[in-house]
Amino acid sequence: MFMKKIVYLFLIVILSSCNQEPKSTKISGPVFGTAYNIQYYTTDNSNYKTQFDSLFAVINESMSTYIPDSKISRINKGEIIEVDEHFTRVFNNAKKIYRATEGAFDPTIGAVVNAWDFGPEGKIINIDSTTIDSLMKSVGYNRVGLKNNKLIKNSNSFIDFNAIAKGYGVDVIGEFLESKNVTDYLVEIGGEIRVRGLNLDKKSPWRVGVDDPNFNEEQTYSKIIALEEEAMATSGTYRKFKIDENGNRYAHIIDTKTGYPSKTNILSVSVLAEDCMTADAYATAFQAMGIDKVKAFTERHPELKVFIIFENEAKEFETLSLNDFPQ
Numbered sequence: 001m002f003m004k005k006i007v008y009l010f011l012i013v014i015l016s017s018c019n020q021e022p023k024s025t026k027i028s029g030p031v032f033g034t035a036y037n038i039q040y041y042t043t044d045n046s047n048y049k050t051q052f053d054s055l056f057a058v059i060n061e062s063m064s065t066y067i068p069d070s071k072i073s074r075i076n077k078g079e080i081i082e083v084d085e086h087f088t089r090v091f092n093n094a095k096k097i098y099r100a101t102e103g104a105f106d107p108t109i110g111a112v113v114n115a116w117d118f119g120p121e122g123k124i125i126n127i128d129s130t131t132i133d134s135l136m137k138s139v140g141y142n143r144v145g146l147k148n149n150k151l152i153k154n155s156n157s158f159i160d161f162n163a164i165a166k167g168y169g170v171d172v173i174g175e176f177l178e179s180k181n182v183t184d185y186l187v188e189i190g191g192e193i194r195v196r197g198l199n200l201d202k203k204s205p206w207r208v209g210v211d212d213p214n215f216n217e218e219q220t221y222s223k224i225i226a227l228e229e230e231a232m233a234t235s236g237t238y239r240k241f242k243i244d245e246n247g248n249r250y251a252h253i254i255d256t257k258t259g260y261p262s263k264t265n266i267l268s269v270s271v272l273a274e275d276c277m278t279a280d281a282y283a284t285a286f287q288a289m290g291i292d293k294v295k296a297f298t299e300r301h302p303e304l305k306v307f308i309i310f311e312n313e314a315k316e317f318e319t320l321s322l323n324d325f326p327q
Contacts, residue, residue: 013171021185024201032054032166033066034190040177041184041200046179055172062086063165065110075151076158082149090161090277091146097281098141101297105285106256108139110160113254116261136145136259167233167280170194174276187276194231194276208232213267213309213317222268222309222319225326231276235283236268253287262288265311269294272305272325279304291320298322 004044022041027049029036038052062084064070076083083091097105110158112135137156144153153159161168173187174194184197186206195206205226212222213236235253255262269286273279282304286294291308298306321327 010250021096022200027052029259031189032060032064032169033168036173036187036189038173038188039186040182041197042180042182046180048176051176052173055176056169058084059086059165059169059172063090063161065160067161068160072159072161075153078155080150083146083151086168088146090164091151093168093277094161094164095141096280097278097285100301101282101285101289104257104288104293105163105281106139106165107159107161108141108144108157109254109256109259110162111135111158112139113160113260114158116254132259139256139259163235163284163291164277164281166190167192167231167276167278170231170276192231192233192276192280193227195227196229210234210270210307211236211268223307223327227272227326230272230274231279231282232270232272233269233276233279234268236285253284255288262287264290266291266308267311267317268309270307270325279308282306295322302326 010326018042020044023045024039024041025045025047026037026039027047028038029049029052036052036056040327060067061070063072063086063322065072067073067078071081071083071087073086075083094105094107099108112132115131115135138154138158144151144159145155151159170187170189170192171194173189174185174196177185177187178196184200186193186195186199186208188208191211193208195208198204199206205228207224207226209224210222211234253262253264254260264287266287269283271279271283271286273282286306286308288296289297291310294308298304302323305325306320307325308320310318310321312318
């Protein structure tokens with residue numbers, strides 16, 4: 001009789017735990033010079049904010065060029081140090097995208113970007129071409145490599161993962177949640193997003209907005225799309241650009257072949273991919289490549305869905321969807 005009571009109690013515990021409805025947890029805060037928002041579902045209301053902040057700190061200590069003693073900052077100063085797993089993953093993925101885009105995505109362009117000193121709607125000034133030419137001699141991701149977990153590079157090369165690291169941070173949080181058997185979540189950092197499963201509150205796929213390119217910094221959406229088991233990143237030139245004396249607008253995306261800002265009619269590129277660091281890097285590369293090259297590239301890469309907002313010759317906004325980007 002005593003054993004039967006134990007068995008019955010055990011069954012009650014199992015049944016009650018199985019019947020628990022997953023509950024939503026929402027956590028937000030500052031990170032990477034912007035903000036993060038995370039929503040996920042668990043049956044035990046687990047709060048992982050401490051773990052999230054720890055992961056963000058580790059990524060910053062590895063790849064933030066704004067932290068003087070981070071690994072990447074020390075490498076850029078010429079130190080030879082052993083890099084961590086995060087650095088290695090980003091380095092290798094960046095190399096893959098560098099090769100695929102024939103150098104349109106190049107993390108060694110960072111020093112040239114810094115030399116141009118982009119700010120919101122700044123005016124182009126006469127930068128010494130000799131300085132740009134000198135900096136460009138150290139540009140080329142094919143010139144850097146990893147050996148025995150140590151970065152081998154030209155002494156003057158400057159590595160900057162800002163165009164991929166934010167997306168990678170999104171992936172790290174998503175992977176952490178999955179390691180905790182969380183199957184339904186949304187992770188967003190500064191507009192870069194990764195989702196898995198469903199929004200259980202609404203019993204529907206996660207719905208996210210694609211920003212309009214508003215030069216007045218107001219936030220409105222070109223469209224609202226449903227995301228399922230994928231990530232989205234957006235690169236926009238409408239918040240960081242310079243204007244020359246003829247009124248031509250130049251993107252903060254630097255042409256990796258010339259070292260000068262790209263004259264472009266592309267205002268925004270949104271990319272859907274399986275993971276966010278891939279989407280993040282390609283969104284930056286596509287800004288620099290131009291519409292015709294992006295069209296040709298996406299024909300060869302159906303796994304990437306792309307949405308472009310651009311300005312036509314009449315100064316009107318137009319959109320282009322590639323590889324069945326959601327409508």
